[in-house]
Amino acid sequence: MKTQLDLNVRSRGAMSGVLTMGSLDPAFDAATRVDGGPVVLDLRAVEFVEPAGLCGLAALLEFLCARCEEVDLALAGRDVPAYLERMDFFRMFGERVRTNADVAALGERRRHNPGTLQELINFHTEEEIPGIIGRISEILENQGYRLRERVAICSTLSEVCANAAEHGVSSFGAYAAVQAYHHIVSGARRRGEEVLIAIADGGVGVRETLSRNPEYAEHTTTDNDALRHALEMGVSATGEIGRGGGLALVAGIAARSGGSLSLRSGTGRVTVYENRKNSRNVPQFPGTFVRVSLPRTPQEKASK
Amino acid sequence: MGEEQAHRVFEVASGDFGGKLMVTRRTGRAVREALEGALEELPKGGILYVDTRGVELMDYSFADEALGILASRSASGEYGDRHLVLVEEDRDLLENVEASLRQRSLAMIRVDEIGAEPGIVGEVPDHLVETLQAIYDAGSITNAALATRLGLNHTACNNRATRLAKLGLIHRRVETAAPGGRQYTYERIA
Numbered sequence: 001m002k003t004q005l006d007l008n009v010r011s012r013g014a015m016s017g018v019l020t021m022g023s024l025d026p027a028f029d030a031a032t033r034v035d036g037g038p039v040v041l042d043l044r045a046v047e048f049v050e051p052a053g054l055c056g057l058a059a060l061l062e063f064l065c066a067r068c069e070e071v072d073l074a075l076a077g078r079d080v081p082a083y084l085e086r087m088d089f090f091r092m093f094g095e096r097v098r099t100n101a102d103v104a105a106l107g108e109r110r111r112h113n114p115g116t117l118q119e120l121i122n123f124h125t126e127e128e129i130p131g132i133i134g135r136i137s138e139i140l141e142n143q144g145y146r147l148r149e150r151v152a153i154c155s156t157l158s159e160v161c162a163n164a165a166e167h168g169v170s171s172f173g174a175y176a177a178v179q180a181y182h183h184i185v186s187g188a189r190r191r192g193e194e195v196l197i198a199i200a201d202g203g204v205g206v207r208e209t210l211s212r213n214p215e216y217a218e219h220t221t222t223d224n225d226a227l228r229h230a231l232e233m234g235v236s237a238t239g240e241i242g243r244g245g246g247l248a249l250v251a252g253i254a255a256r257s258g259g260s261l262s263l264r265s266g267t268g269r270v271t272v273y274e275n276r277k278n279s280r281n282v283p284q285f286p287g288t289f290v291r292v293s294l295p296r297t298p299q300e301k302a303s304k
Numbered sequence: 305m306g307e308e309q310a311h312r313v314f315e316v317a318s319g320d321f322g323g324k325l326m327v328t329r330r331t332g333r334a335v336r337e338a339l340e341g342a343l344e345e346l347p348k349g350g351i352l353y354v355d356t357r358g359v360e361l362m363d364y365s366f367a368d369e370a371l372g373i374l375a376s377r378s379a380s381g382e383y384g385d386r387h388l389v390l391v392e393e394d395r396d397l398l399e400n401v402e403a404s405l406r407q408r409s410l411a412m413i414r415v416d417e418i419g420a421e422p423g424i425v426g427e428v429p430d431h432l433v434e435t436l437q438a439i440y441d442a443g444s445i446t447n448a449a450l451a452t453r454l455g456l457n458h459t460a461c462n463n464r465a466t467r468l469a470k471l472g473l474i475h476r477r478v479e480t481a482a483p484g485g486r487q488y489t490y491e492r493i494a
Binding site: 234 | 325329360363
């Protein structure tokens with residue numbers, strides 16, 4: 001008998017059919033109780049995948065593959081399997097996850113530059129980051145992004161990747177996904193474009209990392225306390241002066257541009273907006289997850 | 305002003321570890337080590353111009369590791385009497401350098417190009433700003449003259465200028481003055 005892991009993909013509204021990190025919540029919740037037998041993850045209600053959903057899916061599959069004798073992925077339609085193939089998903093998981101989708105057929109019309117930035121990257125060390133940033137910057141430059149925009153996107157990506165490489169040590173390293181959209185995907189409907197960056201690692205998580213510094217004892221009672229504290233300038237595991245500025249600064253960049261940064265680890269999730277911070281409790285995430293939204297308003301576009 | 309001080313220009317974008325995209329602490333460390341090598345080759349009183357104008361992107365981690373730690377070691381006297389000057393225009397890239405130096409309560413002298421009017425990046429305590437400005441206006445000034453100009457007693461003036469010298473923002477020379485006294489002269493470094 002296979003254990004079925006379900007999603008909570010909304011069927012109505014702006015986020016209808018979208019695989020987000022939140023839509024994986026029921027599956028993460030059920031994953032903590034798997035007993036080693038075969039599991040099937042049902043993605044048939046998904047019509048659209050955003051980078052955060054893709055990173056979350058990758059982290060969830062890593063978690064399941066390490067614990068279950070067999071992992072099945074149920075997909076429907078053509079768009080989602082084709083998207084996953086374009087993101088090199090089956091190259092990363094094809095050997096370890098079974099699927100009903102005809103991956104071989106998808107492979108024949110493999111991606112050639114799809115016109116916008118969309119990447120899923122698996123990496124393990126800090127050494128790999130400059131190469132990743134170089135490649136993303138080049139794609140953005142070819143897309144007509146101005147230097148200022150590229151700097152915001154690339155420095156956000158490099159900081160979150162560096163955090164994952166430093167604190168997120170795990171067998172699978174970390175997954176980062178980036179996608180540039182010609183419309184706004186997050187939040188209220190408005191005009192503009194948006195870049196989404198997501199990253200997931202399988203490390204010990206933020207609370208455990210900060211707990212290593214006795215100075216932060218009063219800030220590590222709950223996961224949400226730890227996440228809020230980690231977003232403060234100068235808070236780091238080692239407490240060394242100069243450390244712990246990256247995340248606070250990129251959260252500031254995202255918030256000022258009208259976007260947001262979400263940090264999720266353990267059972268906590270904190271989202272930073274321009275004038276507020278929201279915390280809520282969520283099902284256990286086995287590692288650390290970051291999602292950044294960087295909107296690109298029309299007047300900021302390169303005027304050519 | 306005194307004689308032309310020995311100096312060297314280090315272009316970050318074209319060095320061995322350099323490039324347009326400067327990210328991660330690891331890269332910052334490699335660049336910092338190269339900068340430290342260049343500093344140590346300078347004679348005493350020498351100035352190292354760190355030119356980052358060819359760099360497009362510098363993340364916080366890189367800025368802190370390459371420049372924040374360098375400024376911190378310089379302020380603790382590790383490079384002896386050698387000074388750092390940042391060559392960079394007033395643009396977004398400075399934000400991360402600024403953030404790193406502020407975290408460390410440090411500052412660096414910055415010029416748009418070599419020979420241009422100097423400015424400050426980072427944090428200089430309010431009570432030292434006026435002293436720093438007076439030294440830069442004068443180019444070179446003795447403690448006695450500076451004290452008069454600022455309306456301070458000699459000890460207070462010397463304390464302020466010594467603090468600025470320790471931060472690496474000015475050069476301090478000691479001369480033996482008759483009879484048996486010592487006289488300090490402060491000089492701008494850029």
